[in-house]
Amino acid sequence: MPRLSGKVAIVTGAGRLGNIGVAICRSFLAEGARAVVATDFRTDSSDEIETLIAADGHAGAFRLVRHDVTSEADWQQVAKAAVDEFGQLDVLVNNAGISVHGGIGSTSLDDLHKVMAVNHDGLFLGIKTCAPYLASAVERFGGGGSIINNLSMASYMPNAANIGYHVSKAAGRMLTVCAALEYGAQKIRVNSVHPGVTMTPLIREGLEDYVRSGMWGSVDEAESALAAMNPLGIASQPEDTAHAFVYLASDEARFVTGASICHDGAIGLRY
Incomplete structure (x- = not known):
């Protein structure tokens, strides 16, 4: 039987071809959502x-x-519309994210707030808004409701040239475990996935910034250099990362909450 048979999910940040969000949507549907x-x-x-x-x-x-x-108004509208049309909500994937490159000295407070608003506040609002709907998932599925936050290995790895992104992702990691404690009694599991180098449009744009700064000669050179940083020597594709979300959304993970899955090719072992 498909692993997500009968489930209804919301996946944010899934409006751009080639990104992890679209790969998650396709994988969920392929698994019977x-x-x-x-x-x-x-x-x-x-x-x-x-x-x-x-x-x-x-x-x-x-x-x-x-x-x-x-x-918050958008969140309420999206969650209600999903339940009104499909009668239920079982999985929330907080995948939306943005990045503004710069260190503390070169990042404006407005830019920091912009990144934190999407990468952290968006998670908070999604959890807060969708939890009441997800709580009823336990009546349909043994694994209950599932919230999965896409947080990146940036939540563990400091980077003085990208302060907003890394700080916001680290804050999201703490929000994840706090939410796991708060919503466990309602049988809502809250976990996070931490991709390493994954060839998405957002990553490629970031590499283009580094190329313009003179760090690398081309995006292909930058991609090869980043891939070589992990023991496997490869860069993940969005479809690879999506498998981790399928597992956490499924009832196979019914006893998994507050967990951080490092889907990073072990690049984190370098830190």
Whole structure:
């Protein structure tokens, strides 16, 4: 039987081709999810993503809606719409994230607040808004409801050139374990996945910034250098990372909460 049979999920940050969010949506549907509501601040790739999902054979089970994760009103609207249409909510994936490069001296307070608002406050609002709906999942599935936060290995690894991203992801890690303690009694599991180098559009844009700064000669050179930093010597693709989310969303993980899965090729062992 498919591992997510009958489940309904919300996946944020899933409005751009090639990113982890889209890979998660496709993997959830391939594993039998009844429906996936994908959200993103921008939906300019919606036609291409919907075409891709339709080619997978899941058009009727997929929705892509515009969503500002920093807005509590948007969260309430998205969660209610998902439940109104599909009758339930079983999984929340907080995947949306942004990055503004710079150290403490070169990062403005406004830019820091912008990154924290998406990468941390968005998690807080998602958990707070969706938990009441997720609590009823235990009536349908032995594993109860599941919240999965995409936090990156940046939550463990300091980087003086990208202060906002790393600090926000570290704050998200503490929010995850606090939420696991708070919502355990409601049979809601809260876990995090920490990808290492994963070839997404956001990562490639970051590499382009480093190329412009003269650190590397090209994006391909930067990708090879980063991949070589982990013992496996490879960079993860979004589809690789999505498997970790499938596991945590499934009832196979019914006894897993407050956990951090480092999906990083062991790059963290270098720190």
